[in-house]
Amino acid sequence: MTRVTATEFKNNIGAFSDAAMSEPVIITSHQRDRLVLLSAEEYRRLTGVTEGLSDSDKERIARGLERHRNTIMELANR
Helix, strand or coil: CEEEEHHHHHHCHHHHHHHCCCCCEEEEECCEEEEEECCHHHHHHHHCCCCCCCHHHHHHHHHHHHHHHHHHHHHHCC
């Protein structure tokens, strides 16, 4: 999991946006977790929004859940 300050994120938004495609990026402010940047696919999976998704998209989202399960659980327990 990637953790960056808000300033680092602002200065390198492209790189961290790319990183968020494969894992959540936590953005901190004053040494506190403030935001989490996720891919749109991961957001849809977490919110249960599946309207208009193909079966292959739904399967890919399910695989993403397994890949990010530990990160999601860690964030949920904070």
